[in-house]
Amino acid sequence: MSLLVTGSIAIDTVETPSGKRADVIGGSAVYFAYAASFFAPVRLVGVVGDDCPQALLNVFDGRCVDTSGLEIRKGSKTFRWHGSYVKDLNDAETVAVNLNVLAERSPKIPEKFLDSQYVFLANTHPVLQQQTLATLASPKLVVADTMNLWIQTQREELLKLLGKIDGLVLNDGEIRLLTEKTNLIAAARDVLKMGPKFVVIKKGEHGSLLVSDRDTFVLPGFPAQQVVDPTGAGDSFAGGMMGYLATQMSLSPATIKRAMAFGTVVASFTISDFSLAGLAAVTREQIDDRWQEFKAAMSF
């Protein structure tokens, strides 16, 4: 089924204990789309400036990603992020950030994308997320991400968004900020009262947690032997999860659990190299093999 993602497209500079990469492709929508495309065709909506080298956008060549929703805006500059994981692989330190084109109007969604059934609203201003959602005809599953900045400065708009989506994906720090609760299960129950039918909490190397009215599902992180660059892990997780869901007829708890395990596995490839190199080197078959390995590593 059709899967739409809107979110950021970035030129990243990243420093980790394994080295430094300058001016590589990144952004939430990019990681999401690449990860999801192992499972289902993806419709990408995003905007870059005319400074963005075409070579960077060529990452989607040969993949099932429809980039007709990708706007290259003249006179604007691409979103740039410079982060460092040198001190802590679990916590990015932002060295510099330039919103650039992300601070302007949002990109237009092509008419042929308006019938999208599965929708991921990657992290951006909650007003833009609501605008995107309002233009879509009748999506079957809408999942959104958010971040500290919007929780702190756009709480009212974020709460409006939460009333309109099926699932919220966010990390442990973010949900604690949103609910002012330390215990993650208690925090998730608060979020369910705000609207979403389920909440997925990403805990980095410590795995993830799904909470719905009926279910609590806990998943450890994939036991990775080496982490080269954690950038994009959370978006890859969401991409793997939503990509798998888009191929399933069901949204049963069991299906969502399997989807989260696929998300975990895809993210484990992302962090094995810089930028998209880890994902680019992998096949769907290798993802399936690691999924089985992961399942075995936690079953008893």
Place this chain on the structure above:
Amino acid sequence: MSLLVTGSIAIDTVETPSGKRADVIGGSAVYFAYAASFFAPVRLVGVVGDDCPQALLNVFDGRCVDTSGLEIRKGSKTFRWHGSYVKDLNDAETVAVNLNVLAERSPKIPEKFLDSQYVFLANTHPVLQQQTLATLASPKLVVADTMNLWIQTQREELLKLLGKIDGLVLNDGEIRLLTEKTNLIAAARDVLKMGPKFVVIKKGEHGSLLVSDRDTFVLPGFPAQQVVDPTGAGDSFAGGMMGYLATQMSLSPATIKRAMAFGTVVASFTISDFSLAGLAAVTREQIDDRWQEFKAAMSF
């Protein structure tokens, strides 16, 4: 099969966001023995001073714990620990500690305990751990715990101990200190080279990890809705794990995995109340029910 534990018996004062309890029973061997006794008879070896109120030691009344290895030493004082989790439920701040009797000679192991098959050397000086081990006839499974203090000050003796045991249980901070590796899988592989056949890494609320030559097993934490007092969680985990193992004929990876899940579940009851109150309120049937619930919460 016979299960022996040696370790500390303490009078604890504990502060958490839920309140404060002064002069309650604690200590690694106490939590371990209580937790393990849900599964198998336990032989407890430890020492207290003659200041220890008998009422505290009565916690084992009616439980399958043979306390004939418990020495009440005249003229000595019981080990005391005062800790606070007020700032961080995952990290105890030691307010005060008095080794007292723990800084003296170790207690004698009763002759009738010398044939013990399953042995847990709870955290204490690695020389004492080796002495205990040397007196035992032919144990089938020897697992030890340790702590930062010994890793930093008794490294050589600790390495000798590691050459003599089957399994090492320790937390993430400790294994990083021991191996000087950040990645837990890589750190565990280093420990395997030091002697143990398997390593169990405790990650507090984030669960645990087993690494052996053949296996990697990851287990999330039990999704607890409320944590009242984390004291003894790690020792309860080890107690539940070893207690279950002592009832099994096999030491297969599958058996060890089930045992770790039992350890996780028992620890989840420990942290639901102060001192031993959480464990005292629970039945084996409730443990089995929660084990099934935990299994369901992570299976896909």
